[in-house]
Amino acid sequence: MSQSNRIPGGLIDRSGTLSFTFDGRSYQGHPGDTLASGLLANGVRLMGRSFKYHRPRGPISAGSDEPNALVELRTGARQEPNTRATVAELFDGLSAQSQNRWPSLAFDALAINDRLSPFFAAGFYYKTFMWPAAFWEKVYEPIIRRAAGLGSLSRLPDPDVYDKGFLHCDILVIGAGPSGLAAALTAGRSGARVILADEDFRMGGRLTAETQGVGGLSGADWTAQALAELSGLPNVRLMTRTTVVGAFDHGIYGAVERVSDHVPVPAEGKPRQILWRIYARRAILAAGATERMIAFEDNDRPGIMLAGAVRAYANRWGVAAGRRVAVFTNNDDGLRTAADLRAKGLEIAAVIDSRKGEEVTGSAGRLGLRSIKVRDGSGRTRTVECDALAVSGGWNPNLHLTSHHRGRPVWDEAIAAFVPGPGGPAGLLPAGAAAGHLTTHGALKTGAKAAAAALADLGHKAAAFDLPEAEDAPVSITPKWHVPGKGRAWVDPQNDVTVKDVKLAHQEGFRSVEHLKRYTTLGMATDQGKAGNVLGLAVMAEMTGQSIPETGTTIYRPPYTPVAMGALAGRSREKDFKPTRLTPSHKWAAEQGAVFVEVGMWLRAQWFPKPGETHWRQSVDREVLATRASAGICDVTTLGKIDIQGKDAGAFLNRVYANTFATLPVGKVRYGLMLREDGIVMDDGTTARLAEDEWVMTTTTANAVPVFRHLEFCRQCLWPDMDVQLISTTEAWAQFSVAGPNARRLLEKVVDQDISDAAFPYMACANITVCGGLRARLFRISFSGELAYEIAVPTRYGDAMIRALMKAGEEFDAVAYGTEALGVMRVEKGHVAGNELNGQSTALNMGLGKMVSKKKDAIGMVLSQREGMVAKDGLRLVGVKPVDPSQPLTAGSHFIAMGKPATAAHDDGWLTSVVYSPHLGHSIALGYLKDGSARMGERLRTVNLLKKTEVEVEIVSPHFIDPEGERLRA
């Protein structure tokens, strides 16, 4: 069987031959073919199975509106499901598989669903799987999941690259049919920057598919002439294989360019697809129109196609949809198919024109059409043998993009179709068939006119466009939506919605179009209703006795055609999904074999395993004990740093922190608590006053960006005349914590100034130098509870600094410690961190209520004093230790009084942070406990129902070590 249905003519390149396979069988086609035209040329019309009933299906269209011929394209990692064979460009070696069938396309076991169709009527999901409820998870859901969906995924990573791109133009022309070409010529000749985008790999739209000429040339030749002129204009960009998928705000359009879908493997350096964001000052929607079916019994057999598609296959691709073709139409356009096929020497079995009272009442043929039943005006029926039926129910303008901003289409009685209504995207002008002008003349004229209007808007003078002569036959249509009958007549073939389903929806009260859509799934398939929507609501209109405008229509959302996830992701995948931020000591830490942890975008050293340590706890316990015994060093660069300068900086800090700052002397650091305006704690950190009007704020790692944004808000919006300047210096300084009893002796070896306790007491800060002159900042602050400093050097010296510090620490057996040890030491000291600063906690909850000054106005002060937030028995931060020291605690456990059941009614709070304290030799925790500060020494249960743990605990002070702070001040 070698291209048995190939006929002369068409725009394919017969000098080339392409081999391809479908379900393992080899076929041949030509350059210029689609997979569908190639298969049809080879006499293959069975290409898929329907979604619900697994009915055998062939293509009904020749474009992106195809609901039936969905295949899996390619194999291995490049396999793509649900690809429309009608737009898949043929290439040598292409491999396609049918889907939604088992074991084979010709024999599909689930076709049993077709026999069981009474059980699968509209709304069957809502009726069938309702009870017993216990069946949902174990029985119904797995069955539905297995049966649902069409194609399958390869489950392999996509090996190709997808790009994103940005384009700017004066006029974007969407669609390169006659109206789009006329618009592009008018605008291009006027000097405007024009982008002409078409989803097809060949521009021309219907001009490639029709036999009527333009200006004395064939449609294809006129198109070629127009494209030759356009490609010579430097201000015009032609984009084939590019679908404009959405109209977004302010003249931004999304477009997908399929750069490499038509080749087996993308060329070196080429992406598979590009998602373009096109900024267009004006756009012209010249997207053409889509033909619609007439519903009659068994109108879904392979071989039953849209009349315009049958014509396109014959005229553009040199393919006969059948050897004996019948035509069923309600308008003059359908008659053209008969004329064109006759001219090609094909046999026309019958022309059934519903306007003459004739209609098709049924069809036969299991895997493909063999015959149709025809009833004439007098009611007599006859059988007509044919292997293809071309159906024309009229044309629907492709107005989708005009609905993307909720514009509602309006009904045009003259063409019996919806046309763009008011409320479309500003600056988007529909033209040609998309605007309801269905003749070639109308398309050329309105295309040029829309361009002239857009040019005038933009202040360009429109160049002349002499309208070439073209067909202008009036649209003669008498609507015929469906042929009444007992059997099933398909409205939306992909989702298997039939006239009966629409009737059932009506009968059960789902009459508004929105309900109809959701109840029957009409228009919810991958074609998003291009094939069936208007037909479905026309049938509903008939049932309700309302007109179509009264019935209304659902509207379209982006995307116009499905967009691959890969295109939306672009390069932002895997490690490029988000940037990785490395600390200045990263290289050094990696050399030490550190284990890293992601903290936001940062990678921080979590611990530093030593030879012989096999469990993380061994490393962490060693780091904690060594730091508390002598000295430890930790990279704390990730904390946010904000330089604050200006005469009013102190007053500014007074207002953004709950506690007082203006009185802080130069050379001192203070802990600050920052509230949100609703009184909840936003962030905490230290702020140092390095000079009269020079301050440095630190924030938590997670809040570095939000706090900076908040401070800018306060500065610009609340107190616009304050002399305060801000700059984020998080990445400008490498900062290290040096902690432990020997911290000072260690630092004295690198710091050039006197840092004795007298010269540089607890909470001192200064601009200093290190290593003989490198500028640095030193702060005597402590998170661990030890004598501790934080030293900052310009980031580029961070690597040198960690090495210098570690070398200086050798004589003290100083260790490097990671975030785990940092966490253990702060819990031992009772300092709050992210787990306690959870966006729900107040200063009072944290035991810091006294810090909120009521003598000054500060962000959050007023609302932090609300009744509910200052309740005496509210949550308070407490320390927790197990009564039996050998028992580990579990974070997230809830406090339950002894003898009470573990229910929400007896919930007294929860454990926020749990660590093993090597210093104390047992698990310890911080937690929020109701009326906690009054319950010291009390015994409670901590219950974790998820992890099924329960431990008896004693409530203690959160300061497990050095509650008097003697170490800090040593």
Next chain:
Amino acid sequence: MIINHPLLGPRDAQEFVYLGDARLIGRPDGMDEGAAQAFHDHVFLRDNPAGEHRELWFHEQGDRSWLVVTRNTVTHEITKVELARDVARALGRSK
């Protein structure tokens, strides 16, 4: 969306972070009589108009200006863009 920044010209909305109603500029004074009620209204009460809305946007990926953008919440049409600092001063805010 495109926001026409008063200093930098048209910029893509992706460069901005949205905050909300521009009434947040009108922060009450915490030391005033009746501050609790005033702050309650300021923090928790918002109009949610279908139509013109003045709202705060922060040019985080840009020059760090806070802007007051007048946007129609139905059509997304932006009719006015001002520096929030100018709006605050016009409302009598200073230090």
